[in-house]
Amino acid sequence: MKKISVLGSTGSIGTQTLDVAAKHSEHFQIEGLAAGGNTDLLLEQVRRFKPRKVSVATRELAERIQSEVPAGTEVFYGDQGLIEIAAGTDADMVVTAVMGSLGLPSTLAAIEAGKTIGLANKETLVTAGHIVTALAREKGVKLLPIDSEHSAIFQCLNGENRKDLASITLTASGGSFRDRTREELKHVTVEDALKHPNWSMGAKITIDSATMVNKGLEVIEAHWLFDLPYEQINVLLHPESIIHSFVEFRDTSIIAQLGNPDMRVPIQYALTYPERWDSPAQRLSLAEAGKLQFREMDFERFPCLRLAYECGKMGGTATTAFNAANEVAVARFLRKEISFLQIEDIIERVLERHHNIPEPELAEIEDCDKRTREAAAKL
Secondary structure: OOEEHHHOOOOOOHHHHHHHHOOOOOOOEEEEOOOOHHHHHHHHHHHHHOOOOEEEEEEEHHHHHHHOOOOOOOOHHHHHHHHHHHHHHOOOOOEOOOOOOOOHHHHHHHOOOOOOEEEEHHHHHHHHHHHHHHHHHHOOOEEEEHHHHHHHHHHHHHHOOOHHHEEEEEEEOOOOOOOOOOOOHHHHHHHOOOOEEEEEEHHHHHHHHOOHHHHHHHHHHHHHHHOHHHHHEEEEEEOOOOOOEEEEOOOEEEEEEEEOOHHHHHHHHHHHHOOOOOOOOOOOHHHHHHOOOOOOOOOOHHHHHHHHHHHHOOOOHHHHHHHHHHHHHHHHHHHHOOHHHHHHHHHHHHHOOOOOOOOOOOHHHHHHHHHHHHHHHHH
């Protein structure tokens, strides 16, 4: 039986991870759950899966739920609580599904403890890819991707000789506004932006999909996961989200991974790797799909993707600044303090002022993250 801890258990990836675990309950035991402030859902999960340890965002929330968790379940909170769930249980695998750079310290702690990582927190590699991948190599820890695009690339490369690889291509749905012009984007609302045409995701990642920041983060993550230069990482607009990504080899052969858009498939593959088990997802019928569409990526229409490539190639703290500025800008948009197009404006203005540190230590990354957030909050 595989023992699992889930960081971000009440979010979209976290709840779907627990769905997969419940379907195969004879194979999985939930050791730890960490959530933010959704204590009602967390308590439901605790009663169902009976983890040994749980964590919430604050001391007040921890005190509130203490009397409601089953006997034998310890309650933690805050940053240290996340680290406890990541590294302080008997879990064999930790699914890192918390949103944003908050996931970095707990992921590093889990790697240090020798846990296999089911990586759904792309910001961990975006902000500190050189540190995370180096530590994973040192500890002999697997980083198994959960994002549908990176899972697709991972699957396409299985059994292949890496020296024969020519390029990888991440597909992008285009998000809520893929068919709108930039002029039409001037007056879109938060409610408009949250209507993703293909995927059911959390608010932040849905906005990131609309700005194409999410694809930019995935490009940077792919650079670290697959040890590839940015010149070998492409993005293609694919509205149907059926081809999740593909690889091309030097003999011009292309291998792609296809399926209906259902995050339970890449989640389950990470949990059961290298095996494949029955899935609750609906089987893909290409006859019913009828046709698949593709468009070249327009970097003028989606400037945030251009900025992500530029930051990735620059390296150092540039990607940390890109991510931090975006997290603040998206939060401000969701609070209706700024317009949709001001998200990319804030990111670009922050990056114009950024002083890059080429090979940052963890403390320098944390300082950059803090200073960038302060700057983005004022613009």
